[in-house]
Amino acid sequence: MKTALIYTDAYMDYDYGPMHPLKVIRLKLTYELIKAYGLLNLPSVQCIPTIPAREEDLTLFHTKDYIAILKMASEGHLGREAYAYGLGPGDNPIFPGLFHWSLLVTGATLQAVDFVAGRKGEVAFNIAGGLHHAMPSRASGFCYTNDPVIGILKLVKQGMKVAYLDLDAHHGDGVQQAFYETDQVLTISLHESGDSLFPGTGFEYETGRGKGEGFSVNLPFPAYTDDENYLWAFDEIVPDLIEYFSPDIVVTQLGVDTFENDPLTHLHLSIYGFEKIIRRIKALAPRWVALGGGGYESSNVARAWTLVWAVMNGVELEEKLPSDYIAFASRHGLQERSLRGDSPTNRSDDRIQREIRMELERIVHYLRWTVLPKIRR
Numbered sequence: 001m002k003t004a005l006i007y008t009d010a011y012m013d014y015d016y017g018p019m020h021p022l023k024v025i026r027l028k029l030t031y032e033l034i035k036a037y038g039l040l041n042l043p044s045v046q047c048i049p050t051i052p053a054r055e056e057d058l059t060l061f062h063t064k065d066y067i068a069i070l071k072m073a074s075e076g077h078l079g080r081e082a083y084a085y086g087l088g089p090g091d092n093p094i095f096p097g098l099f100h101w102s103l104l105v106t107g108a109t110l111q112a113v114d115f116v117a118g119r120k121g122e123v124a125f126n127i128a129g130g131l132h133h134a135m136p137s138r139a140s141g142f143c144y145t146n147d148p149v150i151g152i153l154k155l156v157k158q159g160m161k162v163a164y165l166d167l168d169a170h171h172g173d174g175v176q177q178a179f180y181e182t183d184q185v186l187t188i189s190l191h192e193s194g195d196s197l198f199p200g201t202g203f204e205y206e207t208g209r210g211k212g213e214g215f216s217v218n219l220p221f222p223a224y225t226d227d228e229n230y231l232w233a234f235d236e237i238v239p240d241l242i243e244y245f246s247p248d249i250v251v252t253q254l255g256v257d258t259f260e261n262d263p264l265t266h267l268h269l270s271i272y273g274f275e276k277i278i279r280r281i282k283a284l285a286p287r288w289v290a291l292g293g294g295g296y297e298s299s300n301v302a303r304a305w306t307l308v309w310a311v312m313n314g315v316e317l318e319e320k321l322p323s324d325y326i327a328f329a330s331r332h333g334l335q336e337r338s339l340r341g342d343s344p345t346n347r348s349d350d351r352i353q354r355e356i357r358m359e360l361e362r363i364v365h366y367l368r369w370t371v372l373p374k375i376r377r
């Protein structure tokens, strides 16, 4: 089993701004924790420096107009016309070099795809990727270019069947839209319900169109869903979907903004529940391209994605964090102690969890009757 981590310190040259929740430092923290645990020195591991995507790679999904606008914005030559493309103060700020930042993120996804599709190894992880909200001619939800879509399109062009599994707290709307009418890509998004969270889509009845009918799957979770309910619903539907679809490659978006202490969302997952899901994915996906995603509490991101990398490489980590990392994290204002942190405190009210289970039973039942038979045929 060979694995690749795609990474460069050049990510640190970009900054969404001091008030923006997406902190690029979380990528450096993740890399440093992986390194401090010795997980880059395993014989099976390659750490591949990120190479930016080419502009023509972006045109696989994005319009030429939008790419030109992104370049102008990146160089500071853009005024009010930016708003029409989703750019400006707020979610998708115009910061210096945002075009090159997007080329780096997308390039790393393409490298991960090439590594697995080219049979150089079985698993590749681009921790900077997973920017699943970007639309063909619009920035959205902190995402300027949609690296999951562009990566999957490269695989589709090679005739491969791809299952895309999105764990981010937010619905993977850009990816769903890109593949809504095809049966060559199965998109599965598990997320907080659009009733309580951006982007307000991803309901169970969004199941695809035309040839793609049944190949778009959404499992919306009510706010406050805990590990037990999340895992129950995952097990009820995801393994069967992937088994029946039988993809050549699984692409995952591993956002960790589902955690109880994430400042932007309302799900109540713990790192323990997340780790269980990752172990299930590893069993379901012998060929696996993993992308990062949301996660607005930097400590969670570094510890959770380090655990992902350990699971990918079949390594059990000591609970005690390496002292090098504790020192590095403290220079960035994080007081870190242990890998998984304290035991889960995410047991919310039992009555609320019982109500959530009833809602999830209804959704799972609906999905098993509507989408599963279409994929099984």
Ligand code: ZN
Pocket: 168, 169, 170, 255, 257, 293, 294, 295
């Ligand atoms: Zn998110």
